[in-house]
Amino acid sequence: MTTITTKDGTNIFFKDWGPKDAQPIVFSHGWPLSADAWDAQMVFFANQGFRTIAHDRRSHGRSDQVWDNNNMDQYADDLAELIEQLDLKDVIFVGHSTGGGEVTRYIGRHGTSRVAKVALIGAVPPLMLKTEANPDGLPIDVFDGIRKGTFDNRPQFFKDLTLPFYGYNRDGAAVSEAVRDEFVRQGMNGGLKGLLDSIRAFSESDFNEDLKKFDKPTLVLHGDDDQIVPIGAAALSTVKIVKQAVLKVYEGGSHGLTITEQDRFNADLLEFINS
Template identity: 85%
Template sequence: MSNFVTTQDGTRIFYKDWGPRDGQPIIFSHGWPLSADAWDAQMVYFANQGFRTIAHDRRSHGRSDQVWDNNNMDQYADDLADLIAALDLSDIILVGHSTGGGEVTRYIGRHGTSRVAKLALIGAVPPLMLKTEANPGGLPIDVFDGIRKGTFDNRSQFFRDLTIPFYGYNRDGAVISEGIVQEFWRQGMMGGLKGQLDSIRAFSESDFHADLAKVDVPTLVLHGDDDQIVPIGAAALSTIKIVTDAVLIVYEGADHGLTQTHQDRFNADLLDFING
C-alpha cells in the first residue's frame, strides 16, 4: 500500500505501509537526499519476518509535498508524530539512518517514548555534526557550505559524485555498482531543491544532546568506522556516552551506505536487536 497523510500544517507526506497489519510496526526514516525507497530491501525482509514495515518520504523529499518553509528538524519530527498518530501505531521500533537518525531522535525529544519500544540509529547524525568550541570533533562549516554549493550549482552531478564517498567507492578494492549510483541519483532528484538545501542545515547544525538524554528505550547504535559522510567519532562514539545502556555495533571498514553495501549483515543484526 502507498498512501499520504496530511500534517497539521497541511503538508502531504507520502508513506509506504507493507506487511501484516497486526505485526509489530517498524518505522524507517531515510537519509538526505533520499526517500522511503532507500529502505525497500529492509521493508520486504522484515515484513517477511512478520513485522509491519512503514517508511515515509520526508517533506520536500521523494513524493511528499515540496514546501518552501518549515524544512527543519523540529518539523520533521512533528511530521513523523502526525504519521504515527494517523496510523494509531504503538510498540514501534524506530530506525533512522543518517538524517533519519536525527529525525527519530528529535521525535523522542519532542514527543516522548510512550509509543516507542526500541530505537536504532544507523550511521546517524546525532549528537551534532557541526564543529563548535563545545564539539571539536565535528566537521567545519566549510564542509556543509560545500555541500550547499554543489547541490545548488549542479544538483544532478553532485548527487552522482556524492555516491563515491557515500558508498566507499573511493577505497581500494571497491567495485562501483552503477545501479546503486543511478538509484541514489533518482531518489535525490525526486526531491525539491529548496527543501534539500534547507535540510543541509537541519542535519548539520541541529544539536541532539538534549534529545538523546530523553531516550529511555533499548537503543542500537550502528556505524561504519570508515564512514566518510558522518564520521563515527562525533556521532556514534559520542551518542553511546549519552544514551543509557545503548548497544554499539561498529562495522570495520564500512561506509555510510552500509544498509545497502552490507545489507544481509545489517538486516540480521537489526533483527537480532529487535528480538533481543
C-alpha cells in the same frame, strides 16, 4: 499514493507493507533520499512478520515540496503525526543518517510512550557541526560545499557524492553504477529548496538534550570508515549519552552500509529487535 496530511496542510507520502496487526518498524531515510532507500529492509522485515512503514520526508521523494518549515523540529512533528494517524504502538524506530536525527528529535519532542526500541544507523546525532563544545565535528565549510554543489549542479553533485557515501572510492570496492544511478534518481525527486534547507537541519541541529530523553533499548550502528558522518562525533559520542545504547561498529563500513552490507545489516538489526 498513500499519504497523510499534516496540520499545516503538507501531504506526506508513506509505504505500509506487511501484516497490519503486527509490531511496526518505522524507517526514516537519509538526505537526499526517500523511503525507497529502505525497500530491501521493508521486504525482509515484513517477511519476518513485522509491519514495515517508511515515509518520504517533506520536500523529499513524493511528499509535498514546501517552501518553509524544512527543519528538524517539523520533521519530527511530521513523524509524530504519521504515527498518531496510523495509531502505531510499540514502534521500533530505525533511522539512518538524517533519519537518525529525525527519530532522535521525535523522542526529544514527543517522548517514548509509543516506542519500543530505537536503532540509529550512521546517524547524525549528537551534532555534526564543529564548535568549541564539539571539536570533533566537521567545519561549516564542509556543509557550505554541500550547499554549493547541490545548488550549482545537483545531479552531478549527487553522482559524485555516491563515491564516499558507499565507500566506492576505496581500493577494491565493488562499485555498482546502478546503485549510484538510484541515489541520483531519489535525490532528484526532492525539491531543491527543501533539500538545501535540510543541509542546515542535519548539520546544525544539536541533539544532546534529545538523546538524554532516551529510555528504551537503543542500537547505535556505524561504519568506522563512514566518510559522510564520521564515527567520532556521532556514534562514539551518542553512546556516552544514551545509557541503554549498544554500540556495533562495522570495520571498514561506509555510510551506505544498509546497501553495501545489506544482508549483514538486516541480520544484525533482526537480532537486536528480537533480543
